[in-house]
Amino acid sequence: MNSQERVWTPYRGPFDPCPPVPFKTYVVPPNQFITFQPPNLPQFSLPEALKHGTLWPSLYSPYESKFKGVR
Amino acid sequence: MWIYEKKLQYPVRVGKCDVRMARYLMEQYGGADGELAAALRYMNQRYAIPDKVIGVLTDISTEEFAHLEMIATMIYKLTKDASVQELEAAGLGPNYAQRDHALFYQNSAGVPWTASYIQAKGDPIADLYEDIAAEEKARATYQWLIDMTDDVDLQDGLKFLREREIIHAIRFKESVQILIDEKDKKRIF
Numbered sequence: 001m002n003s004q005e006r007v008w009t010p011y012r013g014p015f016d017p018c019p020p021v022p023f024k025t026y027v028v029p030p031n032q033f034i035t036f037q038p039p040n041l042p043q044f045s046l047p048e049a050l051k052h053g054t055l056w057p058s059l060y061s062p063y064e065s066k067f068k069g070v071r
Numbered sequence: 072m073w074i075y076e077k078k079l080q081y082p083v084r085v086g087k088c089d090v091r092m093a094r095y096l097m098e099q100y101g102g103a104d105g106e107l108a109a110a111l112r113y114m115n116q117r118y119a120i121p122d123k124v125i126g127v128l129t130d131i132s133t134e135e136f137a138h139l140e141m142i143a144t145m146i147y148k149l150t151k152d153a154s155v156q157e158l159e160a161a162g163l164g165p166n167y168a169q170r171d172h173a174l175f176y177q178n179s180a181g182v183p184w185t186a187s188y189i190q191a192k193g194d195p196i197a198d199l200y201e202d203i204a205a206e207e208k209a210r211a212t213y214q215w216l217i218d219m220t221d222d223v224d225l226q227d228g229l230k231f232l233r234e235r236e237i238i239h240a241i242r243f244k245e246s247v248q249i250l251i252d253e254k255d256k257k258r259i260f
Binding site for chain 2: 027029030031034035036037050051052053054059060061062063064065066067
């Protein structure tokens with residue numbers, strides 16, 4: 001679980017037909033905390049920047065499959 | 072005028088023969104929040120927006136076309152060698168009936184792309200907020216697609232595309248700030 005992830009628990013009714021999920025998550029990416037990017041932010045190396053999809057570590061948002069390969 | 076580079080923006084690898092994912096990837100190809108809708112939305116809005124942010128719309132629209140090419144590559148790789156039976160099992164039987172193995176701008180449910188997915192309100196703030204929302208919706212779609220596959224190679228390309236949507240949203244938010252600040256400057260002088 002990373003710091004961009006938020007967790008909430010859906011309401012559980014007494015007569016729900018299906019087994020309840022323990023919790024749900026959503027992502028709040030770094031763009032929610034930046035209205036205007038300041039200059040001179042630290043940068044990834046160029047190969048790392050391509051890999052991450054951004055030049056700046058502070059704008060990077062990791063995401064992993066919620067089901068970790070289990071369908 | 073555009074210059075085409077005969078390479079993808081980011082390498083597309085597909086490590087698993089999973090025709091099912093081809094159908095779901097079509098959501099980002101010809102869906103309401105897909106790359107085609109994004110590219111055409113920005114490319115059109117740029118004609119009626121203050122000069123200072125035209126370049127942002129042009130650049131991001133151009134990049135969305137590069138993303139469209141990546142998604143097309145993923146779909147093509149997953150379907151080019153698929154038999155009719157495999158396509159049918161993946162829910163792509165109707166697609167085969169219409170066009171053999173050809174790709175088409177439609178969403179994961181087979182609904183063809185329509186211009187009513189996109190807007191041009193002519194108000195710079197309204198249009199930019201629509202663009203920010205579109206980027207966040209595309210980011211969410213990429214998350215659900217990453218959830219739906221266990222192919223780490225495919226996930227790698229999708230993670231790149233997801234991050235780009237986050238960056239685009241920042242650039243649109245900065246564009247809003249540029250337009251807001253312009254108003255303040257006039258008042259000072």
